[in-house]
Amino acid sequence: MITFEQVSVQYHGAEEPALRGVDLTVPEGELCLLVGPSGVGKSTLLGTVSGLVPHFTGGVLHGRVTVDGRDTRTHRPRELTDVVGTVGQDPLAHFVTDTVEDELAYGMESLGLAPDVMRRRVEETLDLLGLAELRSRALNSLSGGQQQRVAIGSVLTTHPRVLVLDEPTSALDPGAAEEVLAVLQRLVHDLGTTVLMAEHRLERVVQYADQVLLLPGRGEPPVLGEPAEVMAHSPVHPPVVALGRAAGWSPLPLSVRDARRRAAPLRARLEGRTPAAATPSAPAEAAAAVDRLAVRRGPVPALRGVRLDLHPGEITALMGRNGAGKSTLLGALVGLHRPASGSVRVGGLTPHQARPKELIRRIGLVPQDPRDLLYAETVAAECTAADRDSGAEPGTCRALVSRLLPGIDDASHPRDLSEGQRLGLALAVVLTARPGVILLDEPTRGLDYAAKGRLIEILRDLAADSHAVLLATHDVELAAELAHRTVILAEGEIVADGPTPDVVVSSPAFAPQVAKILAPAPWLTVPQVVAALAAEETP
Amino acid sequence: MPKPRTTRPAVGPRQLHPGAWWLWALGLGAAASRTTNPLLLLLIVAVAGYVVATRRGDAPWSRSYGTFLRLGLMVLGIRLVFALLLGSPVPGTHVLLTLPRLPLPDWAQGVRIGGRVTAEALLFALYDGLKLATLLVCVGAANALASPARLLRALPGALYEAGVAAVVAMTFAPNLVADVQRVRAARRLRGGTDRGVRAVLGVGLPVLESALERSVSLAAAMDTRGFGRTATVAPRVARTTAALTLLGLLGVCVAAYGLLSADGTGWALPLLLLGLASAAGGLLLGSRRAVRTRYRPDPWALREWSVAGSGVAVAGLMVWLSGRDPGALTPSLIPLTAPRLPLLPALCVLVGLLPAVTAPTPPRSSS
Numbered sequence: 047m048i049t050f051e052q053v054s055v056q057y058h059g060a061e062e063p064a065l066r067g068v069d070l071t072v073p074e075g076e077l078c079l080l081v082g083p084s085g086v087g088k089s090t091l092l093g094t095v096s097g098l099v100p101h102f103t104g105g106v107l108h109g110r111v112t113v114d115g116r117d118t119r120t121h122r123p124r125e126l127t128d129v130v131g132t133v134g135q136d137p138l139a140h141f142v143t144d145t146v147e148d149e150l151a152y153g154m155e156s157l158g159l160a161p162d163v164m165r166r167r168v169e170e171t172l173d174l175l176g177l178a179e180l181r182s183r184a185l186n187s188l189s190g191g192q193q194q195r196v197a198i199g200s201v202l203t204t205h206p207r208v209l210v211l212d213e214p215t216s217a218l219d220p221g222a223a224e225e226v227l228a229v230l231q232r233l234v235h236d237l238g239t240t241v242l243m244a245e246h247r248l249e250r251v252v253q254y255a256d257q258v259l260l261l262p263g264r265g266e267p268p269v270l271g272e273p274a275e276v277m278a279h280s281p282v283h284p285p286v287v288a289l290g291r292a293a294g295w296s297p298l299p300l301s302v303r304d305a306r307r308r309a310a311p312l313r314a315r316l317e318g319r320t321p322a323a324a325t326p327s328a329p330a331e332a333a334a335a336v337d338r339l340a341v342r343r344g345p346v347p348a349l350r351g352v353r354l355d356l357h358p359g360e361i362t363a364l365m366g367r368n369g370a371g372k373s374t375l376l377g378a379l380v381g382l383h384r385p386a387s388g389s390v391r392v393g394g395l396t397p398h399q400a401r402p403k404e405l406i407r408r409i410g411l412v413p414q415d416p417r418d419l420l421y422a423e424t425v426a427a428e429c430t431a432a433d434r435d436s437g438a439e440p441g442t443c444r445a446l447v448s449r450l451l452p453g454i455d456d457a458s459h460p461r462d463l464s465e466g467q468r469l470g471l472a473l474a475v476v477l478t479a480r481p482g483v484i485l486l487d488e489p490t491r492g493l494d495y496a497a498k499g500r501l502i503e504i505l506r507d508l509a510a511d512s513h514a515v516l517l518a519t520h521d522v523e524l525a526a527e528l529a530h531r532t533v534i535l536a537e538g539e540i541v542a543d544g545p546t547p548d549v550v551v552s553s554p555a556f557a558p559q560v561a562k563i564l565a566p567a568p569w570l571t572v573p574q575v576v577a578a579l580a581a582e583e584t585p
Numbered sequence: 586m587p588k589p590r591t592t593r594p595a596v597g598p599r600q601l602h603p604g605a606w607w608l609w610a611l612g613l614g615a616a617a618s619r620t621t622n623p624l625l626l627l628l629i630v631a632v633a634g635y636v637v638a639t640r641r642g643d644a645p646w647s648r649s650y651g652t653f654l655r656l657g658l659m660v661l662g663i664r665l666v667f668a669l670l671l672g673s674p675v676p677g678t679h680v681l682l683t684l685p686r687l688p689l690p691d692w693a694q695g696v697r698i699g700g701r702v703t704a705e706a707l708l709f710a711l712y713d714g715l716k717l718a719t720l721l722v723c724v725g726a727a728n729a730l731a732s733p734a735r736l737l738r739a740l741p742g743a744l745y746e747a748g749v750a751a752v753v754a755m756t757f758a759p760n761l762v763a764d765v766q767r768v769r770a771a772r773r774l775r776g777g778t779d780r781g782v783r784a785v786l787g788v789g790l791p792v793l794e795s796a797l798e799r800s801v802s803l804a805a806a807m808d809t810r811g812f813g814r815t816a817t818v819a820p821r822v823a824r825t826t827a828a829l830t831l832l833g834l835l836g837v838c839v840a841a842y843g844l845l846s847a848d849g850t851g852w853a854l855p856l857l858l859l860g861l862a863s864a865a866g867g868l869l870l871g872s873r874r875a876v877r878t879r880y881r882p883d884p885w886a887l888r889e890w891s892v893a894g895s896g897v898a899v900a901g902l903m904v905w906l907s908g909r910d911p912g913a914l915t916p917s918l919i920p921l922t923a924p925r926l927p928l929l930p931a932l933c934v935l936v937g938l939l940p941a942v943t944a945p946t947p948p949r950s951s952s
Contacts, residue, residue, distance in 0.1 A: 096809050098805055124812060124814050125814065136802075139799065139803060141806075142803075152810060153811055154880065155877050156810060156812055160878065162591065164878070164880045165591070168880070204811070377770075406774070417795075431775075435776045475775065479776060
């Protein structure tokens with residue numbers, strides 16, 4: 047269905063090609079998952095299929111990509127609309143009209159389909175994606191999962207043979223991600239659509255894939271194969287695969303269900319052992335205290351009666367579905383939102399009344415998009431500005447950057463950094479003022495496993511250095527690995543608050559894969575299991 | 586077998602054709618532009634507000650009436666402040682207060698800052714500002730009742746792409762405001778203050794960057810969804826289209842100049858008609874290149890006629906009355922008199938209330 051013949055892509059001004067030596071075929075009706083570390087050219091590869099590379103992005107494409115027999119060199123993206131549907135990570139950037147029904151019809155209108163065909167297809171698509179009740183709703187009043195489903199529906203109505211998706215679930219909470227993946231599976235099963243999808247969160251998607259296309263690193267040739275085979279050697283893999291590798295299972299399980307059926311002996315070996323307890327938080331004085339906090343965003347109550355204490359040395363994960371009030375709570379802690387009632391105290395200050403200069407010495411927030419925080423032309427200038435803003439010794443920020451991101455070039459532009467590097471730089475900027483409380487909003491969005499591993503180390507060091515850390519996240523694996531304590535928000539209220547194992551093990555939505563496999567035993571992460579197995583061998 | 590209906594059904598709760606709402610609102614706006622009588626202007630604002638309150642949907646853009654109302658008040662305020670500080674061309678005898686006058690050098694003759702403030706000047710500014718504010722409110726009413734994006738769907742094929750550019754530009758402003766808020770919040774997170782000139786300047790670059798990024802990603806999304814697909818037409822047809830459109834627009838421009846400068850009374854009108862016809866021909870030919878079809882267009886039924894008709898009637902009656910009784914529509918400033926509410930024009934404006942009854946109730950989306 048999709049054929050790559052010796053494809054390489056070189057962007058203007060880049061020293062190395064973004065993509066090299068891709069020579070393979072994706073057969074019809076397969077769900078093909080594209081995996082690899084950040085910056086190996088996954089988005090570029092997807093772009094060559096939809097024709098955006100090189101027609102829209104510029105650069106030089108060598109070789110040939112054909113989709114359903116059409117050469118993307120001679121067909122512009124708009125001439126491929128009826129064979130390729132493209133959906134990106136942010137559905138709001140994809141929408142052209144403003145209601146669900148119009149959005150579904152837009153592609154067909156451009157193709158000039160007959161009105162009665164359009165009408166029928168819109169109804170079919172509404173049913174297929176479970177959107178019938180939302181048909182006349184405004185697009186920006188929908189939840190994240192609903193928006194992503196509409197975005198997929200909007201490209202489906204032209205009946206494309208191929209669907210190209212770039213990180214469709216990265217921004218979604220676990221429940222909404224399930225919704226979207228269920229739809230994709232239905233398309234592959236019922237309509238025979240070929241799906242090519244890139245995704246960092248492999249734990250969510252790998253069990254649905256028929257084929258995995260691995261880009262191992264820059265300049266290395268891509269590998270296409272059965273998911274289990276590819277995962278056995280892949281540098282990026284989900285926890286279920288890591289557990290399978292550690293336990294020596296072959297073939298590797300890809301889904302929780304497979305692993306659970308295989309896990310009885312492992313459960314028996316681990317019987318009677320418990321994971322090493324996470325560092326108990328000394329019940330010191332709270333670094334930040336939220337008491338009966340209510341915040342309104344416009345007419346909507348975003349937080350209602352929230353109580354939360356953050357202690358030095360403790361890492362807390364804040365979870366909950368999109369729109370549950372996580373970002374609002376973080377915003378209230380740094381004084382971006384005025385409380386409607388209740389109070390917020392951070393190190394003796396009331397955030398929304400405090401002077402920013404004083405507040406940043408006590409609490410710092412890395413926002414969802416770290417780019418918001420960065421505005422200088424170079425990394426060096428950014429560091430100088432951070433030192434000046436926070437009144438720190440010159441060189442403080444640069445030292446932090448060297449620690450968090452070894453080997454980064456002083457002259458590089460913050461916008462040219464990878465997602466992980468940008469997050470590190472933003473974190474360094476925040477840490478320059480030496481705040482006691484660090485907040486991170488959705489830090490692992492767009493990070494690969496390696497970058498995530500580095501982030502985990504950094505945050506552990508910060509906690510050991512008696513910082514209080516609060517991170518809002520959808521990433522259950524991250525929370526399981528890192529957080530001492532987990533707080534779950536729903537509809538602006540705290541519905542669960544306690545040590546991470548107690549909160550997540552029994553939860554269907556927020557349990558990490560290892561917990562689901564080894565339940566009811568309280569194991570959360572692969573390193574815990576590996577440590578226990580190692581201890582068993584050397585008694 | 587009967588062919589299935591392609592337009593939306595004209596019965597039951599439905600959206601009115603956006604063109605009807607915009608005609609109605611433009612009619613009210615045209616009426617407002619013929620008068621400076623504050624009572625009549627306020628009546629127009631009230632009529633628009635009442636119709637919006639009874640017939641708007643529950644989509645986010647339905648709240649734009651309030652936004653435009655605030656914008657109107659701001660315009661009014663600015664107009665008054667300028668009249669207060671810079672004086673006004675209206676001579677007046679009723680001095681309210683005298684501001685200290687700023688001495689200006691010779692080359693700035695004719696500009697005056699401070700000095701006498703007369704009741705006449707203030708009232709003139711008030712009436713003038715109110716007129717402008719009323720026009721804005723009328724546009725806001727149209728926005729609240731039918732978003733520009735819906736109006737776009739009703740444009741002829743050849744104009745579609747230009748229309749998209751206009752709509753993208755219109756959504757640029759609200760997005761920009763959201764960006765400014767986000768970047769200012771981030772500025773606060775870095776310990777910078779979010780007030781003052783430096784803060785505003787510092788915000789500019791990141792905001793512009795993200796606006797550009799958004800535009801580029803929107804363009805990419807539209808391209809992958811087939812925006813701008815064209816049918817191949819003979820080069821001869823394409824050339825004829827371009828020539829007709831260009832000549833038509835040129836003709837209209839020259840004719841408009843002739844009409845305004847009042848020395849082309851003889852030739853301007855025929856030229857105008859000729860230009861319009863030529864441009865229309867160009868558009869019609871141009872539509873052959875567009876392959877777009879339209880999904881469930883809104884019908885133009887009796888209710889649309891009544892709504893559009895009421896707007897046009899208000900405008901027409903006002904224009905007619907302004908010829909017959911100019912005094913009632915423009916209250917005199919010299920001598921200073923209290924404005925009266927003229928009965929006949931007021932009744933005319935009230936015709937604009939018709940849509941509150943005849944327009945269909947919009948469907949409520951369950952939320």
